[in-house]
Amino acid sequence: MTLDFDVVSRSLPYLWKGFVYTVELTAIAAVGGLFFGTLLALGRLSPMKWLSTLAAGYVNLMRSIPLVLVLFWFFFLMPQVLQVMTGADRPPQIGAERTAIITFIMFEAAYFCEIMRAGIQSIPRGQVHSAYALGLTYGQSMRLVILPQAFRNMIPVLLTQTIILFQDTSLVYVISATDFTGAASKIAQRDGRLVEMYLFVAIVYFVLCYTLSIGVKRLQKKIAVIR
């Protein structure tokens, strides 16, 4: 069996496009997921029973079913839902790439919610009390005192989750969106060079993720805040 890694260098522009999409999807899903995840966490911790039950239900649902199935839900059913919502005659075609973005934001929100919830709960109750005692409202206490500390404490975990997200984006393959893995797969099948392409993809992911995780470990050591 002869290996021809030339196929990699020949397809670099196309692979790069896929890689850019992977990075974009990761970044958007991480930021969006963190934003909605924090809101979900506040919802789960709310004393209003209906809100905490709703938030918990959403998070538990997203965490109980495979990401592949969630992707299918959104990909196959979102056009119909949008048709009903906008009153159009035919289901609007949004395309796999955009569907993936929405899906990942909503999926990751559940995971970021649990991380932020742990972070918020790890802040001693005395901090909440002293913020209230000064006259800060709930919103001000959260925004100025609790969330900054919770976020800072959870940065290593949040970053690790982002690295996991970076790997999970490869699953857009199942809805035929073209990310880095998808691009490599298309070249592999077109040129019959599965071994070279998949090995290349594996090596790239390995190098990137390993380097990033070492970075996170270093960061963790540096930001151990003296309380």
Place this chain on the structure above:
Amino acid sequence: MFNLDWSIFFQDSPGGDRYADLLLSGIWWTLGVSFAAWIIAMVVGSLVGTIRTTQNPWLVRIGNAWVELFRNVPLLVQMFLWYFVIPEFLPPLKRWVVAADPAHAQFLSAVLCLGLFTSARIAEQVRAGIQSLSRGQRNAGMAVGLTQPQVYRYVLLPMAFRIIIPPLTSETMNLIKNSSIALTIGLAELTFRSREMGEYTFHFFEAFSAATVIYIAIAMAANRVMAVIERRVAVPGYIAGK
């Protein structure tokens, strides 16, 4: 709104089987892959996790390398490597794959892939569990004259496994969810069958609802089983980890 028709489960697909039966066959494949992979993951993961806690720097490095290898490559890519790439490097394997029923080849690849991927995660849990035990435990074992393997077998591992039952439970649930990725190499597990049903009947909502409910049910069942195990093996008067 959507025209939901819950009776389609009992209609026949183009292949002749009822959709409900196809989904059922998908469930069996999901459970089969998950169980076989779980065994591999537990055995290999426990071994790797244990050697990472020894004093031997080489063993520790091998263990760490194992974990890093499987952690930093997406599961989908690993699945492709097992199914498309590894047979190319092992001619006997390739011959078997070519001759065998495709479903068997897919099953084998999926089991090995999921098993080893999860073993790395379990290795992490086992390592953490052992290291959370106080040094005194290891010392006490040595002090009465036990050899190192004996210390692990009789003192450290029994407690470590009890401590890590909760994270182990969530790894098990992850494993079951991850089995769905095998559909990318053609294994007709549950998610595959539900999409197939949707594509034939255009009743995606019903199909995916069924899959969703089934996954939730499987997760709850797995949770129950682990809770029973945890209760059975609990040491009286000892709150795990404290």
Place this chain on the structure above:
Amino acid sequence: MPMISLDQVSKWYGTFQVLTDCTTSVDKGEVIVVCGPSGSGKSTLIKTVNALEPFQKGDIVVDGIKVNDPKTNLPKLRSRVGMVFQHFELFPHLTIVQNLTLAQVKVLGRRNEEARERGLKLLERVGLTAHKDKYPGQLSGGQQQRVAIARALSMDPICMLFDEPTSALDPEMINEVLDVMVELAKEGMTMMVVTHEMGFARKVAHRVIFMDQGKIVEDAQKDDFFGKPRSERAQHFLAKILHH
């Protein structure tokens, strides 16, 4: 009209009653010390005054405002009542100066420069100007607690609540905090202090309240309390803690 008045205040955690019919009052300029064994409910009681702990029965009125009235603007009320906590509770992610100015700016709406000036003046008063740009984690316990007092004072409160302010401090640092509190009392601040420090009580308290199992068992003028407390429980307690 007293500055703080509690009338038949009762509180339950589920079925467990932590406070039973607590009634007392604090006049302007008065210093009240609340003492009692662990679990007597004294920390809970003081936290009901600024509504950090809700209560199911009774009334509490602070400067004419009913605390348990659902229509009361609690943040506004709390901004006028200063509170110092056992574990200091400075905000660790902010510098000392920022700790002092945060609430002034966000709650009282003061301008940044004004808040800073006020904060630094109070910081000087507690003797910690040199540390203004440090973070709480870089200060000792006694220093943090003095900053916490300055933080509460920066809101220009009408009264100050202290919840065991020296219980978490190493012995060498207790005095530096008590000195600040004595100064404050001498200047006429209305204070309600939960503490074990009887030396402090003897020096500046007007009245002493003794609590046991959620009830106010004694509420006497200082000299009466230390001279001859009426209840056996209080006598017991005093005998035990006055050894030091």
